[in-house]
Amino acid sequence: MGDVVVIGGGVTGIQAALDLADHGIVVHLIEREPSIGGHMAQLDKTFPTNDCSMCILSPKMLDVSRHPNIRIYTCTEVTGIEGEVGDFRVRIRRNPRYIDEELCNGCGDCIQICPVEVYNRFDAGIGVRKAVYKPHSQAIPDIVIKDTEHCIECGLCYDICGREAIRKEDAPREEEIRAASIIIASGYDVFDAAQKEQFGYLRYPDVITSLEFERMMNASGPTGGSIRRFSDGKIPGHVVFVQCVGSRDIQLSRPYCSGVCCMYAMKNAMLLREKYPDTRVTILYMDIRAYGKGYEEYFERAKAMGVEFLRGMPAEVIANRGGMMIRVENTETGGMEELHPGLVVLSVGLEPAKDASSIAERCGIPVEDTGFFRSLDEKVNTVATIRPGIYIAGTAVSPRDIPDCVAQAQAAAMRAFLDTARDETV
Ligand SMILES: Cc1cc2nc3c(=O)[nH]c(=O)nc-3n(C[C@H](O)[C@H](O)[C@H](O)COP(=O)(O)OP(=O)(O)OC[C@H]3O[C@@H](n4cnc5c(N)ncnc54)[C@H](O)[C@@H]3O)c2cc1C
Secondary structure, X not given: OOOEEEEOOOHHHHHHHHHHHHOOOOEEEEOOOOOOOHHHHHOOEEOOOOEEHHHHHHHHHHHHHHOOOEEEXXXXXXXXXXXXXXXXXXXXXXXXXXXXXXXXXXXXXXXXXXXXXXXXXXXXXXXXXXXXXXXOOOOOOOOOEXXXXXXXXXXXXXXXXXXXXXXXXXXXXXXXXXXXXXXXXXXXXXOOHHHOHHHOEOOEOOEEEXXXXXXXXXXXXXXXXXXXXXXXXXXXXXXXXXXXEOOOEHHHOEOOOOOOHHHHHHHHHHHHHHHOOOOEEEEEEOOOOOOOOOHHHHHHHHHHOOOEEEEOOOOOEEEEOOEEEEEEEOOOOOOEEEEOOOEEEEEEOEEEOOOHHHHHXXXXXXXXXXXXXXXXXXXXXXXXXXXXXXXXXXXXOOOOOHHHHHHHHHHHHHHHHXXXXXXXXX
């Protein structure tokens, strides 16, 4: 039986790895970041059940870390792929953590004592972390990483670490893995809202993105689950969600629908209404796309909870008497509406992961004009690519929600599994 390489440790890669490993296949799970988990680890709740995201994901992450058939490679990138189905040689670069992975027990003493605070990417930029850090409390592997770009070499972490796990020197290591097949699950990035200057992101403190909102809403996030305005720390009296920011936008070369934004905006609007019943919540939209199982009912529930849906897209968010103002044409009534939100949340779309095209190049497979990976056949062979033995799954293929990612991961795992026995069957 050959091994399988899975590139990307989000929910898609995790599910594919678990399915294969449960069938006795050795899986090498390659993750660029210091922890597996991907975007799902950043979310607060998940539609359409509003279950806590980490309550679903964390047990899967733990299963991956304990599975005898799964090897996790974090801080790792694929640098080259050669060979063919049944016998690929995958070259990887393991970037330095400046931590002895065997010695570190993740106690966090070094994090406590580190005096440096920097921008925290896991919190979508709205919180801070230390120069020696864990991406989040449920990180897998449960060990720290030293960020040498910001470390001031004060020496406090070396002194406090009783296990002498923190390294002064470290270097990238090149390795090669042999595998029968490869699954690409490199996921997505969110649209950079600053590109839509008219909405004032990074110009007005109370214009934030949906991912920042998810982190704020999260009890283990930087605000402990409290929704506050950056300008004055107050709870906003009116929150306006603006849909399709970086989706269905031909001028920005993003003609596609991001598939999840209508649903996640409804989710966050409902959570807001539950937590702050006095806060008015309005969603500004072009169309509501609630196509999945139970999704239309979810939409009805949002309306019943007092979430206002106003069909119309604003041209801009403008500063007005120390606050903000949005003028929008209500395309159902034809009338103009004037809103004075305390907080604006931009529902940013999904775009291909930044290095998707370089992975595609290394694998010798095409991406579409949008930058997402191209399936061999859009209808009946969505996980296969033009190269036998290389499969794609999840949001690396196109924007999609978690249930769809999991289903596609399972399909890709099945196809990869068949390749592992190829050398014995031909
Ligand atoms: C604000 C917001 C709210 C959402 N809410 C919901 C919700 O409530 N319910 C729902 O169903 N969906 C929701 N979604 C969508 C959900 O996030 C995705 O469906 C899901 O997380 C995609 O998982 P994935 O594994 O395909 O991708 P990702 O989560 O992006 O994982 C990809 C992984 O691959 C890694 N990677 C990337 N490139 C490389 C490389 N070159 N080498 C190695 N590793 C690499 C990344 O670091 C990452 O860990 C939401 C999305 C957003 C933006």
